Amino acid sequence: MGLMAARHFVLPERPEPGAVVCAAEEVHLERGGRVLLDSVSLELRAGEVLALLGPNGAGKSTLLSMLSGDATPDRGSVRFGDRPLADWSLTELSRRRSVLLQDNQLLFPFTVHQVVEMGRAPWRRTPLEDDDNFAISEAIDAADIAHLGSRRVPSLSGGERARAAFARVMAGRTGVLMLDEPTAALDLGHQEAVLSIARERARAGDAVLVVLHDLNLASAYADRIALLQEGRVAACDAPERVLTAETVSSVYRTPVEVIPHPVTGHGIVVPLRH
Known part of the structure; x- marks a missing residue:
């Protein structure tokens, strides 16, 4: 490595626990006449696992792409750290956040x-x-x-x-992980392993944003859940406050019940079957 490169390198600062590392502010996005995100605001904080949940087409992957810088809103803004996301160079961003896309061919x-x-x-x-x-x-x-x-x-x-x-x-x-459906193709053991690692990274002070379809994995591993519905945030809070039978049944349009795990007490979402 050259001396000049070493002189100009600045190690990314590690944010304080709870500090906002990136945020969407009233972001709106339309494609082909369809609203993908409708005035969405969301913050990701250092030291937390924030799970994005919602039915197919709710806007989860689109919102992750917006926060990572892979998509640009029609209206609204996205900030990373202390400045607008667009003001960061690609190299600067790549040293501060890592992104795992859903379509990872x-x-x-x-x-x-x-x-x-x-x-x-x-x-x-x-x-x-x-x-x-x-x-x-x-x-x-x-x-x-x-x-x-x-x-x-x-x-x-x-x-x-x-x-x-x-x-x-x-x-x-990097200090920020953005993972789009990292467990989708994995068996049970590796699903648990991936989210355990995400949990460990958050405990160490990193910020983790993860798109999931499995509500029970989110219940077990997330600090907060943002539940999306038709491009809007229907609820954003701790898992026990978001994953209620009433809210989940309404957003997913199918009746469910939520029962406590016999050991951990985390809510388990179960469809009501006849």
Whole structure:
């Protein structure tokens, strides 16, 4: 690494617990005459797991894309840290937030190790480049893919690809994780593992935004839940205040009951079946 690069590198500051790391303010987005987000305001804070829930088409992935900078609102604004999101360069953002998209098609014949290594790209020519090997190894172990390191991505199952993509995001070691349906292709054990890691990152002071379809996973692992319905935030609060039988039944248009987990006490959402 060159001396000039080292001199100009500024390590991203770690926000205080509870500080707002990014926020959408009255964002509105339409595509093809359809309203995708309708005057949505939402804050993501350091030290929390914030889950985005809602039916198909509710606007969850669109809102995550808005907060990550991958989409721009027609109206309203998005802030990251202390300034508008648009004022950050792509390099600056890549060192502050890691994004796992829902459509994460890794079709090129890279090996799993090469894919995870991509997560370290933002730190090239910086002092943190010295951490590459350890960060990659740690992410591979956390995602349980050490045995897949030399495998080519096209040869992997859907779940294995998802774990490789998750490891790539983890290797970046940024203070903000934005995960769009990270558990969708995973088996039960790996679903729990991924969200346990997200929970650990939040305890360490990171901010985690995660789109989920499984209400019970959100109930168990999220500090707050933002429940979306037709492009609006129907409720945003602690899981026990959002995942009530009345609210869930109304938003998902199907009757449910919510019962406490016999050990943890977290609410379990169960459809009413006849």
